[in-house]
Amino acid sequence: MPKPGSKDHYKRLQTQCDNMEITTLPPSSDVDSLRTVLKSTDVILDAIFGFSFKGPIRAPFDAALPLLTQSGLPIVSVDIPSGWDVEVGNSTGVGLNPDVLVSLTAPNEGVRNFVGRHFLGGRFIPRTLEEKYALNLPPYPDAEQIVELPLIHVK
Numbered sequence: 001m002p003k004p005g006s007k008d009h010y011k012r013l014q015t016q017c018d019n020m021e022i023t024t025l026p027p028s029s030d031v032d033s034l035r036t037v038l039k040s041t042d043v044i045l046d047a048i049f050g051f052s053f054k055g056p057i058r059a060p061f062d063a064a065l066p067l068l069t070q071s072g073l074p075i076v077s078v079d080i081p082s083g084w085d086v087e088v089g090n091s092t093g094v095g096l097n098p099d100v101l102v103s104l105t106a107p108n109e110g111v112r113n114f115v116g117r118h119f120l121g122g123r124f125i126p127r128t129l130e131e132k133y134a135l136n137l138p139p140y141p142d143a144e145q146i147v148e149l150p151l152i153h154v155k
Contacts, residue, residue, distance in 0.1 A: 048082040118149040
C-alpha cells in the first residue's frame with residue numbers, strides 16, 4: 001500500500017496502531033497484501049481519504065477500493081466514504097458504498113444521498129454557530145456523543 005506519510009500526525013497514528021496491536025499493511029506498489037488480509041477481516045473501517053478529497057483516485061487506491069467493495073465485508077466509513085467528493089458525493093460511481101457512515105461534527109453536503117445507517121459523532125458545534133449557519137443538527141440524548149440520523153429520501 002502507499003508509503004506512510006512523513007508528517008508528525010501520521011507518525012502518531014502509526015504509533016497508536018502499533019500500541020493497540022492494530023495491524024497495518026507495509027508500503028507496496030500492489031494490492032496483494034490487501035487481498036490477503038481481507039480474507040481474515042470481519043469489518044472494514046474506511047478512513048482512507050480525508051474530507052478534502054478531490055478525484056481522480058490514484059494508484060494504489062484505484063485498485064484497492066474495488067477490492068474492498070468486492071470483499072462483501074461490512075464497511076464503516078468515517079466522515080465521508082472514500083472516493084466521494086465532499087460536496088457532490090459519489091458522482092463518479094467509483095467510491096465506496098459503506099453500510100454505515102459516521103459523520104463528524106456535521107454531515108457533509110456530499111452524503112445527502114447516502115442510504116445506509118448514518119451516525120453523527122461529536123458535540124463540537126456551539127449553539128451560536130449552529131444557528132448562524134442553520135446547521136439543523138439533531139439533539140443528542142442525555143450526555144451521548146453520538147446520535148443516529150434518520151434516513152432522508154432525497155427526490
